[in-house]
Amino acid sequence: MVLKKLYLALFLISLAVLSSVIATDLHTIEGGLVANDILKDVSSLESNTKILINGGQYSALVRKDGKFTIQNVPPGSYLLEVSSRRYLYPRLRVNVDASGVEAFITILGADWPDTVNKNVQHSNVNAPKTANALPYPLELKARAMADYFVPRESFSIASVFANPLIIMMGVSVVLLLVMPKMMEGLDPEALKELQENQPQNSLEMPDISGALANFMTGKSDAKTKKN
16 A cells, blocks of 8 residues: 555656646747837737737737737747738747747748757847847737739720730731732732632632642642643
8 A cells, every 4th residue: 555655656746747847848939019100009900810820839819919928839940920811910930949939030932941050149138049030029010901802904905905816807907918919929820820720619718728839839830831
């Protein structure tokens, strides 16, 4: 009986030590949304504005004063986004480790190295540990108003001429104007042969392509010499 109590006490002590180690390894990401020329008043933010870590793995609502706090974040590298229907905010890469929290502005498709150079030393505890890191606690400013509507394209004369049907009609008109000039430049004997090869039935389309092919290959000259 005494041995069982001893094992139970050792188990509870181990569990407490493990819990304390895990708790000390968790961190808090904090900051706030601040006013600028785009967002004049932070209190005008919609009530469901959220801070999302890795698309919602960790999240927190933004308070009325614009502040936010995300607790119990383990060490790692995360993508921080602001979920707002009215304003667009930059995306941040947030590195969490034993030395604290660092954030960097990132874009889609940018490199995501596993480690960050931390050789720069600062006397101010709130100053970034690397040259391009953002000050901490984070201060996020709206980059633009969210625009969900595409303006209707206005009429343009250039779009009319870019239409394939209009281009085909233009080419046809040019051919109608140029073909008579080309026919006038043909040899009289070749022109006569071309007219003789035209079908007698007016409803049947003439084989102009075949006649031109014969003319270009010299078959008409061979027939003239035979005659």
